[in-house]
Amino acid sequence: MSQHPSSRVQKAREALADRLREIRKDAGISGRELAVRCGWSESKSSRIGNARTPPSDADIRAWCRACTAEDQAPDLIAANRQSAGAHVEWKRLQRAGLRRLQESTGDLYRQTKTFRVYVSDVIPGFLQTAGYASALLTSIAEFRGTPDDVSEAVAARIRRNEVLSKGRRRFSFVLEESVLRYRMCSAETMAAQLGHLLGVLDLQNVAVGIVPLSDERDMWPMPTFTIFDDKRVHADTLDAASTLTQPSQIELYARAFERLSQQAVRGAAARALIADAVASLG
CATH class of the missing domain: 3.30.870 (Endonuclease; Chain A)
Structure with a gap:
């Protein structure tokens, strides 16, 4: 997926992707291992982690669960929902x-x-x-x-x-x-x-x-x-x-x-x- 036409929205998406990548790195797992734990293709986890595809609420929960960081999911979901209209x-x-x-x-x-x-x-x-x-x-x-x-x-x-x-x-x-x-x-x-x-x-x-x-x-x-x-x-x-x-x-x-x-x-x-x-x- 191409970048969002709004630079503000795109920056919000990139900030969310940065946070997701940090959670994965803090958990000490690779993108491939994350994909396996979430039941995704490796390309999907890469697209989400590089802000090319905006994640769904379920995607964010799965990502956090795979990284044993479920407590961070509510904030990330809210950030994802508000990115276009915050x-x-x-x-x-x-x-x-x-x-x-x-x-x-x-x-x-x-x-x-x-x-x-x-x-x-x-x-x-x-x-x-x-x-x-x-x-x-x-x-x-x-x-x-x-x-x-x-x-x-x-x-x-x-x-x-x-x-x-x-x-x-x-x-x-x-x-x-x-x-x-x-x-x-x-x-x-x-x-x-x-x-x-x-x-x-x-x-x-x-x-x-x-x-x-x-x-x-x-x-x-x-x-x-x-x-x-x-x-x-x-x-x-x-x-x-x-x-x-x-x-x-x-x-x-x-x-x-x-x-x-x-x-x-x-x-x-x-x-x-x-x-x-x-x-x-x-």
Whole structure:
């Protein structure tokens, strides 16, 4: 099989093949012996080991079993499944406008029971008012040069956010205090947004923690990410949206969220930080 037309996907396949070869070498067996243990032709193990043929889930399990490394199979299978869609450029996602992007996550949001959200840049989408979302999405559309469907995108986001109050879902948010200070909109719109955030603190299924700017910390600020149950992570960068499904990746982000959460203040202390941000608007 020829290389995948996407260099990003091909690199992911090559990384997986490298890991499989390392497992074989650590087991001290040759490619021929691996093929015998798996019941394959020697050419099949060579094609998989050299990233010419993407392995199936069963192939990965057989490879790991032959190398007495069954514990590594779940991560490798997840890596194999996500290789084609783990990193998707925003340009591609937003090509048809922002409304479709808001609607594309609707099923995932409805299926998830526990959300863990860390933000270091803007108010979480779940908690945005229409005014704040409009200002933010307008900025994104202008920067990326996407079709101007901001009004429709805002309406779609507000509809999507109904999961906050429908069903038995739990939400845990950790915000950097800087999020309260970044002015993505007019003072009036920002005041309304912060007022809405104060109201969210009263919801029984929502926990909000804020990491104070002035406190000493042992976990650095990092790019925004969302953990959906214990099944996947969405981590965003300027150029791409990453979907991570490997158990080790999810565990890493869950550990980071826990550390950040421990540094956050809640209740009256969180309210005081929000009130101070409102007061700073003048």
